Amino acid sequence: MSERAVTPSGKARHVLGVRGVAVALVLASMITAARSAEWYVSPAGSDSNTGAIDSPFASIARGQQAASPGDTVWLRGGEYRYSGTTGSANAVLFNKSGAAGAPIRYFAYPGETPAFDFFDYQPVQRIRGFSVQADWLHFRGIEIRGVQQVITNVNESWAIRVENRADNNVFERLNLHHNEGPGLFIADGGNNLVINSDSHNNYDPDRGGENADGFGSHSNDPGNRFVGNRAWNNSDDGFDFINSPAPVTLEDSWSWRNGYIPGTLTPAGNGAGVKAGGFGLNSDTFPAPDSVPRNLIEGNLSFNNRAQGFYANHHPGAIEWIGNTAFGNPRGFDLLNDVEPETWPAEHYLRNNVSYGNNQNLMNANGTLIDDENNTWNLRAVTADDFLSTTPSGVDSPRRADGSLPVIDFMRLAPGSNLIDAGAALGRPFNGLAPDLGAFESGFAGDFNADGRVDAADYTFWRDRLGPVYSATDYAVWVANYGTLQASIPAAAVPEPAFGAAIPLLAIVCRCGRPIR
Template sequence: MLVTALATLTALATAPGALGATLFGDDFEDGDTGGWSKSGGTWSVVSDGSAALRQSKLPSDLARVFAGSTAWTDYAVQTRVRPITLSGATSYVGLAARSTSSTTFDRLVLTGEGRAELQAVRSGAVSVLASVPLVVVPGSWYTLRIEESGGTVRGYVDGTAVGSGASQSGKGRIGLQTLGATASFDDVEAGDVSSPSPSPSPSPSTSRSPSPSASPSASPSPSATPGTGTLVVAANGADTNPGTLDRPLATIQKAVDLAQPGTVIAIRGGTYPLTANIQILKSGTADRPITMTAYGTERVVIDGESLPNTPAPVGGSIPRAQRGAIHMEAAHWRLVNLEIVNSPYALYCDGCDDNVFERLSTHDNYETGVQIQGASSGNLVLDLDSYGNRDPRKNGESADGLGIKEGSGTGNVVRGARLWNNSDDGFDAWEFLSPITIEDSVAYGNGYNRWSLPDYTGDGNGFKLGGGGDTDPPAAHVVRNSIAYGNSAGGFIDNANPGAITIDHSTAWHNVKTGFDASDAAATLTRNLSVGNGTAAVLGAAANGSGNSWDIGGTWNDAALVSTDSSTLTGPRRADGSIPPSDFLRPRNGADVGARL
């Protein structure tokens, strides 16, 4: 179990020095691990916003990679690290310096029990030189830095000192490490270190990855005041409390009101019934986003059953400000590992930029699970589960699993989503004018009247790729490595969008109508698989494609598939939030067509 302590990092007198002449640097943009030697784990370069080095083996004993020279003496080394999975209190991710062997080095780690520790390790024996509590939020980026000078080692997290102590040796290489954890590492730099700077400051991010989490500020004051540290919310708290672990706030809205760029709002497990929706109208910054997350692995349920419009009357409308248990008009937020139920929209984001919505579960709401609209750009929806959403007020025709619609803005990405059993569509991009990228996602069972709604009008498509209105605006949406199956209408449809849609390596299976419908789009379809649909594919005059199952010929039926058992795909997610891999709907003959999930 991931445990997060919630006292704050306190800056020590000595700030990190400036990085001088470069000894070593690797941003992994070349796509390889040249210059690194491995000891344990599974290491590879992956895309994590930008190219990054990922240790992906879990469960895993100590996994290490090393670089540089054993002759290096006084230097500083830093890296950005993104913990993805911390599997217990003893797990950690970290940075090493002055390594004379695979078991002897100085090390700075972020631990699964919620601490940053500076350690000296000699022949595997660990001495903790300094330690401070720190909320470690999986999925956030942190900058770790070690400075070695003479017989002293110093450690910093996001520019704030953890402490110092006696170095275990006078020279050695640099290293990256995990234990019982998976993580991405990026922007590794080693160089001479000059005199300490006059004050601490976070290292700038040079990556397109989600911004590093800012380190918390000094210890909280006796009463709740705005700040950039950690604010704790618990069902047994009080809004007059300072928002610490032992004296938490009671409401999420109070924490939102107090938050400033860099704040982490950590919500203890429990159900939080709302009588007014949570309004997020202030923004973080690119280098100091505001994070709202469940505390550790605790289950947080935000319940909007007592909000207005649950449901709205048939033919009624929901006032804009009342849309969403969480109503957002803000930028640079991270919402992580929250469950939102029984609300008039779960998450409604209008005019939102550069937010990350990660591992959310939005189900049984009275409108769309997650809706992003208006002038919204640069948002990432990662590992979303959105299901069972319906809209009695519109007889089922509006509640999607995920909608990015009625707006414009570049750079919106959906990755790892599962969208199922919603009354309308799984994914809907109706009247969104800018390209949206959808990857590694699945939509199934949408469009069926599971609630006995009268005069049912749910559409029932897996992925509805734009269109709508009288002019059917063009938008060049992109879908890769995704699956649509068992929907009451189509799998992947252009919905009269004439834009240059791209659909690549995706699978449509047992949808009632058309598997791939590009009747109007100037679409490019490559290496897609259509099996058991009402119609395999319909391509209009402006569409083109190659290598698809209907192009290469052969018999494509259920017997041509390795497995039609979806239980792994639809079962529990992996610890890092990803969809567990399986042979579901893979071609038995090994043909390079369709999705691999």
């Protein structure tokens, strides 16, 4: 589902769900498939082969040499090992572009996993496992592991580094792990999409773990989006957008247990689940006040991180925080901005967020600057009973067949929770009368007592939540969504009771005329 919404900044933005993105990718693939060629690469192949399915190349570099815009390079399963103490900083360099509507695709062969292993690739350089310096490329289903940081007087290496103004690339269903630096880092380039990918257990021991993020974007170019990703057990942050002059979007992603040496409780890097912006502490390096990027952080879950769930990181401007859930962090939402806020005010916009079970649910929030409504700290107390589960079972379980995140009970709202339909409508699809609070939209759509029907009991529950002011206009909202009272009680005759007063309802029927299923 796609909608056009207007942000508080007044700029229109396009809201496209994870499934919508996936559908768009499939349609684009279908359009170009008829006119494209296919090439095959296998660990058992040879670069002197023809590249046919029964005569595959041995290297992805040879596949790139053969491919033209619109072509697909199929990567057969198995290990692609790189070794040696001499060689380029770019173990694999992508410098041939596809074209609009005709990307070059580097896809895992169906049902197989190509694993690029760089543990033994150790030239004395800052290593890039994949250096992406081209446009209109699409990567899918690839595992990258073991990128090393050989020299210790500079910062991290990278599993994937997007650079050289690389635009319009897609990184899909990747598994990036055990690298001595970030899993995927956008240094330069715009309109890149990172979707349904995992980055975990990355740790740079030579720097004490301070640079190995799951994902990062510091680009000058706009349009970079991270959708449906997971970042966990990274020694620094899960997602890091510090020093990004252009706005970045993070949607529908999960981040947990970042900031430790992987597999331990030993502190390492900064430990934010989502570090959503910032430019350090020297205001001389800040952008002009009207040029500070307004990053969008929407629909994300961040829990059990060492420092913060969601962190503004001294960001000298506004960030949009919409429909996120923070749980089990020392600080749920940390909006720290302490460098000349009179010049660079942190006018953050916060709606529909859940912060529960953190040592501090909201911290460093300047009430004279931020715009926050319809969040848990604005509305009502939250308890464990509001959720199906507060135990993070299954968060790292396999993804669904389409690459989307697994559906689990953790931090999803329970039937009857006051957080259902308590949000503000901002353009994202929702069930019921209004968006739910937090990262997950429930499927109860008016069935507040979860008995399989929308009826008088649900209406009474909804009505009482409105508080002491209730009107026929409010009732019309219910009717528009779920149906009307029986004819014996006309809608126009609905009284305006005080909070808790009863209305003698006989029945309410679903708008579709049958029980909700």
